[in-house]
Amino acid sequence: MTTDETDLTVHFLPDYTPTNPYQERLADALRRRGVAVRVSDGGGSGLPILRAMWGRDVPDVVHVHFLHQFVTSSSTRFPTLVALVLSIRTLLELAVLRLFGASLVWTAHDLVNHEQRSTVVEVAFKHVLLRFLTEDVIVHCDAAVDAVIDFYHLPETVADRMTVVPHGTFAGDYPNEVDRETARDRLDLPQEEFVFTFFGSIRRYKNVPNLVETFGELDGDARLLVAGNPRTEAIERDVRDASESVDGVRTALEFVPVEEVQLYLNAADVVVLPFRADEASMLTSGSVLLAMSFGRAVIAPNIGCIAEYVGGDGGFVYDPAEDGELRRVMAAARSADLEAMGERNRERAAKLNWDHIAARTHAVYADSIDTEAKSARLAAGRPSGLGLNQGSDRRR
Numbered sequence: 300m301t302t303d304e305t306d307l308t309v310h311f312l313p314d315y316t317p318t319n320p321y322q323e324r325l326a327d328a329l330r331r332r333g334v335a336v337r338v339s340d341g342g343g344s345g346l347p348i349l350r351a352m353w354g355r356d357v358p359d360v361v362h363v364h365f366l367h368q369f370v371t372s373s374s375t376r377f378p379t380l381v382a383l384v385l386s387i388r389t390l391l392e393l394a395v396l397r398l399f400g401a402s403l404v405w406t407a408h409d410l411v412n413h414e415q416r417s418t419v420v421e422v423a424f425k426h427v428l429l430r431f432l433t434e435d436v437i438v439h440c441d442a443a444v445d446a447v448i449d450f451y452h453l454p455e456t457v458a459d460r461m462t463v464v465p466h467g468t469f470a471g472d473y474p475n476e477v478d479r480e481t482a483r484d485r486l487d488l489p490q491e492e493f494v495f496t497f498f499g500s501i502r503r504y505k506n507v508p509n510l511v512e513t514f515g516e517l518d519g520d521a522r523l524l525v526a527g528n529p530r531t532e533a534i535e536r537d538v539r540d541a542s543e544s545v546d547g548v549r550t551a552l553e554f555v556p557v558e559e560v561q562l563y564l565n566a567a568d569v570v571v572l573p574f575r576a577d578e579a580s581m582l583t584s585g586s587v588l589l590a591m592s593f594g595r596a597v598i599a600p601n602i603g604c605i606a607e608y609v610g611g612d613g614g615f616v617y618d619p620a621e622d623g624e625l626r627r628v629m630a631a632a633r634s635a636d637l638e639a640m641g642e643r644n645r646e647r648a649a650k651l652n653w654d655h656i657a658a659r660t661h662a663v664y665a666d667s668i669d670t671e672a673k674s675a676r677l678a679a680g681r682p683s684g685l686g687l688n689q690g691s692d693r694r695r
Contacts (some may be wrong), residue, residue: 328657
């Protein structure tokens with residue numbers, strides 16, 4: 300083990316790099332700072348987390364990103380009991396790593412799994428984990444601090460171990476070489492019509508059938524472009540059924556190759572991400588960051604960190620619990636200065652560069668293994684908010 304800030308070893312769990320560039324970009328930026336980062340899935344049966352460490356030195360920091368993989372199961376038989384057993388196993392594995400000297404850092408991307416499986420057990424598991432095992436917790440915005448404390452019924456003292464580190468941009472992860480006119484030509488979309496776009500993996504909580512129905516209630520000529528890979532056949536069927544009864548809807552229900560992402564986003568006047576009102580699990584959205592990276596105005600509900608990233612000058616953030624709010628903001632977008640909103644988002648996303656994110660994450664790691672330094676930083680206090688021009692923000 301080492302406390303040298305320039306010579307840390309970090310292990311990411313689990314490995315989401317095949318489907319999400321977040322971990323890969325963060326790992327690459329940390330390596331440029333001299334941090335040795337390894338990434339493994341830790342999946343399978345037995346003791347998956349300890350097996351991922353087998354035959355290797357215990358790292359200075361174990362950085363867990365998506366915990367639900369270790370504590371939930373798709374089993375339809377006794378799912379709560381299975382989740383309880385998996386949760387106890389995971390706590391024991393992480394406790395062993397702590398016993399051998401590893402610090403534990405968790406990034407709160409979501410509160411519970413999006414499929415809402417055995418959530419009572421997951422909440423109890425994370426309460427124990429956050430209260431007794433984690434050295435530091437990373438959240439992506441100031442609002443997430445209160446959300447985590449309240450959702451897991453934690454004492455306020457846990458907030459002293461929480462640090463705001465913004466989500467990094469996806470600019471540069473996808474080609475962006477075509478303009479609006481070219482994108483529409485290649486997608487066979489009219490140049491003169493207003494285009495709403497939904498882009499991203501299509502899952503139940505993303506509420507795409509409701510978006511289609513809401514679009515059908517709007518007046519005037521417009522198009523709705525829905526592009527993304529449905530998670531299940533049932534979701535695909537629901538989206539197709541809704542789309543067939545509404546004029547002006549165009550769907551591309553499939554995996555979109557990396558080089559074609561630019562077509563769907565650059566063809567849009569505004570990107571609409573209508574997450575469900577009861578979606579308690581989400582804190583951050585990669586789809587929002589992706590749209591901002593492409594300089595698109597965004598329509599999204601006031602859930603988790605979305606309002607802090609989009610704000611009132613980057614699009615429309617609405618109350619998803621209010622009937623008719625999605626329809627109202629979609630109608631309002633037709634007369635808004637979307638170009639100015641999109642440019643603001645592009646500039647905002649550019650500040651969320653990975654070198655900046657890595658520097659702040661690196662500071663969290665250093666705090667987690669240096670008790671004296673951590674105490675000094677906590678005593679000094681930190682401002683809240685995204686704080687792009689500051690160091691690591693500590694919410695007290």
